[in-house]
Amino acid sequence: LRISFNSPNFIVCIIFYVFLFFLFLGVWPLPQTLISSTERFHLSPQAFYFGYGRQSAAQQGCSVLDAAFKRYFALIFPDYTSDGTLPFNVDKQFTVEVSVDHNDCDGYPNESSSERYNLSVFSGRASLKAVTVWGALRGLESFSQLVYQDDFGSYFVNKTDIKDFPRFQFRGILLDTSRHYLPVQAILKTLDAMAYSKFNVFHWHIVDDPSFPYQSRTFPDLSSKGAFHPMTHIYTQSDVRRVISHARMRGIRVLPEFDSPGHTKSWGKGQPDLLTPCYKGGIPSGTFGPINPALPSTYHFMATLFKEVSVVFPDSYIHLGGDEVDFSCWKSNPYVRAFMQKMGFGSDFTKLEAFYMENIVNITSALNKTSIVWQDVFDYHERIPKDTVLHIWKGTPASYYAELSRMTKAGMRVVLAAPWYINHISYGQDWHNYYTVQPLNFSGTEEQKKLVIGGEVCMWGEYVDATNLTPRLWPRASAAAERLWSDEKQTSNVDMAFPRLQDFRCKLVRRGIQAEPLYVGHCKQEYQGI
């Protein structure tokens, strides 16, 4: 086959290379710009190194990158076990040289951390440059996905140039550890997989009605009485530290949620007088409703709890919940009603709810934390502090677009979760739904659109525990990951995405993530961990 530059063959050839590029040189989520050539370089695990660039602010001893180098070496060469012999062919050496502008090795990723990186792969070396170590982690992930094996098992990487940065700053996954307890190991595994899709926020919906697994230093009864089991179904302080540390090493923030005043049934077991006693026929019925907003002791308790939480969780955000508050129990309680009168709320219980949330937001503000709350708080109470972040969870596109417009018009920052309730399963390729979301397709100014700081995939726990979490989450969440990281115009077509996502899913399986198949087909290495 003779190829000339002005023949139809040339076009076929280009199409073929584009095809090759998508199949074998895929990076998921798609980088902002990626230029790739067919020139490829052989990699040998015996002569492959990660190192720090001379100008890098971080050098050997940087915990985040030192650990990442080990991790990515094993991910790139999964079959390799050193036999102790020295590399026999020194001129085949390949070094990935990592340079960062800031030495933030010992800190935590935060809401303004740059994740930008530039990656260039040449003969014998690659250069990875980033502002922060968190950006360098993203670049290492991309590099690891560029490496492939030929049919003989040899490793290759093509000449490539990537300039990349995330579209949205906040790219989260919510796990619910109250409706079912998730062993720490399941959370750590999820953090691993999150890093592979460049998610950067683990929203830990740690407690709720069914159970209170967080073991509080200040209020140990909350878990000893409110967890499914006081010893086996709890997160100790050291469990929490382990999760936060594992997340930090992967550039992932841990955002704890202590949802109140609703969704708190389990809190009542270990904290008497916290929940509102419901009344029936003028006497207490023995059941309890949301947290009691009429008692001063409530705010004292919440301040003490959040003081602990703000120390245990280093992130600058705390999620305060505030969703789905049922007013019927408050209405039934004569003391709550008397409090309403005293405060001049009349019979408008949304005012009582707003009063409660304002107090809680003030508590977290005093602790120098940014509050994030579910949309209900805004819906019922538009005058909330401007630095509060709002979290949209309700409805169809029509309704969440309207909500995005209203919230951003009010100058509020927003995280969008509504289209990514991934616990809602259905038959077939429902990842299309997660992929085709257009988060900024609402009516509003450019300034308004900048207030959408990101999105979140929510895995609520009604029907999910460690037995089915991973195959339900992956690769469906990865579809959302590309929406949140990549340029929307370059990634608008599900048919183009399909072979790339299939390939990425096989990479997840190869890395030991029990990610389910998208459709009929196979991976070179199938899941074996049964």
Added chain:
Amino acid sequence: LRISFNSPNFIVCIIFYVFLFFLFLGVWPLPQTLISSTERFHLSPQAFYFGYGRQSAAQQGCSVLDAAFKRYFALIFPDYTSDGTLPFNVDKQFTVEVSVDHNDCDGYPNESSSERYNLSVFSGRASLKAVTVWGALRGLESFSQLVYQDDFGSYFVNKTDIKDFPRFQFRGILLDTSRHYLPVQAILKTLDAMAYSKFNVFHWHIVDDPSFPYQSRTFPDLSSKGAFHPMTHIYTQSDVRRVISHARMRGIRVLPEFDSPGHTKSWGKGQPDLLTPCYKGGIPSGTFGPINPALPSTYHFMATLFKEVSVVFPDSYIHLGGDEVDFSCWKSNPYVRAFMQKMGFGSDFTKLEAFYMENIVNITSALNKTSIVWQDVFDYHERIPKDTVLHIWKGTPASYYAELSRMTKAGMRVVLAAPWYINHISYGQDWHNYYTVQPLNFSGTEEQKKLVIGGEVCMWGEYVDATNLTPRLWPRASAAAERLWSDEKQTSNVDMAFPRLQDFRCKLVRRGIQAEPLYVGHCKQEYQGI
């Protein structure tokens, strides 16, 4: 609390015991009769034995029961590792004495094997009596489910009397190893879990359009060219033997399906001239349709293949498929049309299909095998041999009831799969749908109803491989298992079934089966195998 036998307390007490019975003494699927007392006996792994009754036709050396004794000991006492010391307290000894009428230890379970058993648990011993070793296996499973641990970890079993037998003789699960390859380990694990729910037929839909993983002795090209990969994505002869042997040890038949003439794309890769060349504009288009029914070579090939299959698979049934035949390619092919004319079929392609299926059924009959075919074969061709078993897969209850009436009126035996297409997932507690099926609720005589020999749960593989098979199958398939084993009147209420199925699901998790949760809650031992 004083309890007298004629007070309301007595009733409360009874209700409480019934509650206890359902929660802690549950056997899933529910035995036909189970009488249980609150009198309980302590079991110690150091003084617990399975043994053969004196009158038993099978004695030590019976492979099926010897192995089952070891297996069930480990299932009953999962934490026990012998430290080599002798039991210190001999009077706490407990023996389960197993007696069977027939020594069928070296045979295979078949369509007429009795699975009936009686199990009585007394102080210090239990007596398990069955006609066959397969019935004894069902009794061992029930016994293992009767054992429970108290809060201190001690093992107990209550005084119990069970008389049990299956409602339907054929209780199957279909796995599809063509749309995705399932590693042998995943199949073996499924067989383990099948035994826990008393399923007794593994319907192995081994090949289909996407891939041909069965490595044939006679036609090795079928898998070397038709499998996803000729070495890693195949079932060798020894793999197949391993599956059959593992199934036999659990009283499970292996029913192989070689579906034709449709669903055979992958066959064409390794067997030239087998598939029909499709024509477009008077010339072959390069694509292929169903198996070519117009060539004598086709029948020669099929006879040779089925001769091998009938030896490799010991079961007396072979599934011949026959579903979803697309006539458009046959119609396009001038040689097929000429054959139609010669045979006097006119332009009725259902006659051609019937002609093909008749030939294949005759081939399997000559091999002394019973054919089972999908309902399409009956729908298009009512005159098929009376000993063929029909398999209903289509439609809503209204339509499968009509089909059940028609088929049984024609005197045909039927297996019902339509309501149990368990690959069709949806959000929430969809096990209700599988549980509330009434397989005999069609209009027909008692004689007709007897022709419904059972039902089958189908896990088609479009979206399923080893990553998600187990949590999709269990415990949803267990809901169908109770429908197929137990008395319908005793098991008609989903609310009564819910706590029992939740308890059974925790037993599955305890046994290492990654069975997903039914709803909010927890198991004492959560799944840890991540």
